[in-house]
Amino acid sequence: MSIFEYNGSALVAMVGKNCFAIASDRRLGVQLQTIATDFQKIYRIHNKLFIGLAGLATDAQTLYQRLVFRNKLYHLREERDMKPETFASLVSAVLYEKRFGPYFCQPVIAGLGDDDKPFICTMDSIGAKELAKDFVVAGTASESLYGACESMFKPDMEAEELFETISQALISAVDRDCLSGWGGHVYLVTPTEVTERILKGRMD
Amino acid sequence: MSRFEESAPARGGFSFDLCKRNEMLMQKGLKPSSYLKTGTTIVGLVFQDGVILGADTRATEGPIVADKNCEKIHYMAPNIYCCGAGTAADTEAVTDMVSSQLKLHRFHTGRESRVVTALTLLKSHLFSYQGHVSAALVLGGVDVTGPHLHTIYPHGSTDTLPFATMGSGSLAAMAIFESKYREGLTRDEGVKLVAEAICSGIFNDLGSGSNVDVCVITKGNREYLRNYMLPNPRTYVSEKGYSFSKKTEVLLTKITPLRELVEVIEGGDAMEE
Numbered sequence: 001m002s003i004f005e006y007n008g009s010a011l012v013a014m015v016g017k018n019c020f021a022i023a024s025d026r027r028l029g030v031q032l033q034t035i036a037t038d039f040q041k042i043y044r045i046h047n048k049l050f051i052g053l054a055g056l057a058t059d060a061q062t063l064y065q066r067l068v069f070r071n072k073l074y075h076l077r078e079e080r081d082m083k084p085e086t087f088a089s090l091v092s093a094v095l096y097e098k099r100f101g102p103y104f105c106q107p108v109i110a111g112l113g114d115d116d117k118p119f120i121c122t123m124d125s126i127g128a129k130e131l132a133k134d135f136v137v138a139g140t141a142s143e144s145l146y147g148a149c150e151s152m153f154k155p156d157m158e159a160e161e162l163f164e165t166i167s168q169a170l171i172s173a174v175d176r177d178c179l180s181g182w183g184g185h186v187y188l189v190t191p192t193e194v195t196e197r198i199l200k201g202r203m204d
Numbered sequence: 205m206s207r208f209e210e211s212a213p214a215r216g217g218f219s220f221d222l223c224k225r226n227e228m229l230m231q232k233g234l235k236p237s238s239y240l241k242t243g244t245t246i247v248g249l250v251f252q253d254g255v256i257l258g259a260d261t262r263a264t265e266g267p268i269v270a271d272k273n274c275e276k277i278h279y280m281a282p283n284i285y286c287c288g289a290g291t292a293a294d295t296e297a298v299t300d301m302v303s304s305q306l307k308l309h310r311f312h313t314g315r316e317s318r319v320v321t322a323l324t325l326l327k328s329h330l331f332s333y334q335g336h337v338s339a340a341l342v343l344g345g346v347d348v349t350g351p352h353l354h355t356i357y358p359h360g361s362t363d364t365l366p367f368a369t370m371g372s373g374s375l376a377a378m379a380i381f382e383s384k385y386r387e388g389l390t391r392d393e394g395v396k397l398v399a400e401a402i403c404s405g406i407f408n409d410l411g412s413g414s415n416v417d418v419c420v421i422t423k424g425n426r427e428y429l430r431n432y433m434l435p436n437p438r439t440y441v442s443e444k445g446y447s448f449s450k451k452t453e454v455l456l457t458k459i460t461p462l463r464e465l466v467e468v469i470e471g472g473d474a475m476e477e
Contacts, residue, residue, distance in 0.1 A: 001233070001234060001235070002234065002235045002236075002237055003229060003234040003235065003236060003237060004237050006234060047460075047462050048462070055237075092293075092296075095293075096293055096297050097217075097218060097219045098218070098219055098221075098222055099218055099293070099294075099297075099337075100218060100220060100223060100336065101219075101220050101221065101222035101223030101224075101225075101226050102222065102226070103222065104226075104237065123240075123293075124237075124239050124240035124265065124270075124292070124293065125237055125239065126239055126291070126293040126294075127293045127297070128239070128240040128263075128291070128292035128293035128296060129296070130240065130263065130270060130271045130274065132271070142268070143268060146268065151446060152446045154445050154446075164448060164451065164452065165446070165448075167452040168446075168448050168452060171452060183455070184452075191462070192461065192462055193459055193460060193461045193462055194459070194460045194462065195457065195458070195459050195460075196457070196458040196459075196460070197454050197456065197457050197458075198454070198455045198456040199452050199453065199454060199455065200452075200453040200454070200455050
């Protein structure tokens with residue numbers, strides 16, 4: 001079994017019109033046994049920047065703590081919030097530093113940059129950035145997520161339609177993956193508000 | 205005190221503190237993950253006025269296409285560009301690092317960077333990591349001494365050639381170059397040949413795909429033609445789009461309005477005594 005399949009996860013982020021959505025599943029398992037059904041995988045860095053971490057849960061939590069530390073130092077020095085592009089470069093550098101003994105995590109970063117332009121990116125576990133204009137996926141369900149998002153995504157969707165699309169893509173993909181599921185957690189961010197929703201999914 | 209220093213921004217270079225733990229996990233039977241690779245076809249050729257570099261745009265993670273339109277032609281200096289094949293994180297990191305070193309060198313010397321400088325910096329870094337930094341590069345540029353094209357292998361060896369190909373699609377692209385290359389090509393002939401070689405890689409090699417990127421470097425000028433050719437458009441796009449008959453069931457909704465940041469006005473009214 002691969003290290004990435006030890007805990008199981010599914011993450012997806014999509015870009016809409018002046019908004020973005022980032023969604024994850026809620027299961028935490030130890031190989032095939034489920035030990036938690038409300039595990040948080042998406043973390044808030046600041047109001048307009050979210051990071052989801054797929055892969056080994058212990059590395060995800062440690063990496064999140066290190067990134068929050070670096071972000072707070074940046075905020076103290078620069079007296080402003082970090083731009084998503086800058087944060088993505090920071091995460092890439094933190095991961096590449098451990099090139100020969102990596103964190104077993106795949107981050108998905110989503111944020112609103114200058115002029116509230118949505119920004120999403122994902123990386124592999126050693127920090128190779130992959131910027132996309134439409135959607136990014138990560139986790140054990142990534143292959144199903146690629147398929148679901150390719151067919152369901154449309155460019156320039158409004159907030160409500162984006163929410164529906166990302167939820168349907170997440171739920172259909174995790175239904176085909178044993179290691180992720182037990183509902184979904186979706187954050188929909190527009191320039192004026194952050195909407196956090198919990199989805200009902202199959203409980204198996 | 206020492207624990208604080210561990211989390212502070214590092215002094216640069218690699219950090220090996222998770223290696224022991226990862227070894228232990230491997231022994232317990234957990235296999236390591238695959239990294240994002242750029243399966244790739246990258247090419248370069250020298251024409252009468254300079255150098256032309258070409259690359260495909262597919263990034264793979266095992267058998268899956270992770271990025272359909274990634275950038276493999278990296279900027280090194282205004283007159284030097286580098287195509288990268290191999291592990292994506294390694295090619296990006298090594299080209300970024302040498303690009304910053306070249307910029308510092310330009311400030312020190314006050315002169316335009318030379319291709320051999322970039323070459324030496326790259327090959328010494330790759331050799332010192334004995335091939336573990338898996339980056340295979342095609343470096344090309346035009347400096348005061350003329351146009352140059354080099355290939356750099358992950359272990360640190362280099363070749364200087366009039367035309368070169370690297371990556372999993374290198375054989376397909378080299379077949380085109382070997383039959384059609386000649387010295388003294390014009391710009392249009394050169395770009396056409398490079399595009400043909402990359403297309404050969406895209407269609408015949410499974411690790412390469414999507415679009416063709418081309419970069420033309422001449423004395424004092426460079427043209428980065430991102431997505432010069434798009435030979436693989438989406439064949440069928442439904443006009444209706446996807447419609448969901450059953451809406452997702454939402455258990456809980458929490459809306460957080462984003463507060464406007466308070467504006468601090470310089471030189472406001474002084475407080476009343």
